[in-house]
Amino acid sequence: MALSATVIGALLGLGTQMYSNALRKLPYMRHPWEHLLGMGIGSVFVNQLVKWDAQLQQDLDKMLQKAKEANERRYFDEDE
Numbered sequence: 001m002a003l004s005a006t007v008i009g010a011l012l013g014l015g016t017q018m019y020s021n022a023l024r025k026l027p028y029m030r031h032p033w034e035h036l037l038g039m040g041i042g043s044v045f046v047n048q049l050v051k052w053d054a055q056l057q058q059d060l061d062k063m064l065q066k067a068k069e070a071n072e073r074r075y076f077d078e079d080e
Helices: 002-023 032-076
Strands: none
Touching: 002 032
16 A cells, blocks of 8 residues: 555645646746655655554544443443
8 A cells, every 4th residue: 555655645746746837837847856846745645644544543443442332331231
């Protein structure tokens, strides 16, 4: 997943920079270093987004498990 996220981020950054140049009616590949910078930032962004999503899923699973245990204690506890 890391390779595909990196490629998607790089394409996102490249596309954003090319779109920006197209809107300003500049040559698409003007200042190539800006394209490299955009690709790097896009790659980092998408990789962090994937990590954040995985952490969010783990946190959600923990919260749902705690809620399930609390409900089981509340309604199915034999002490009462």
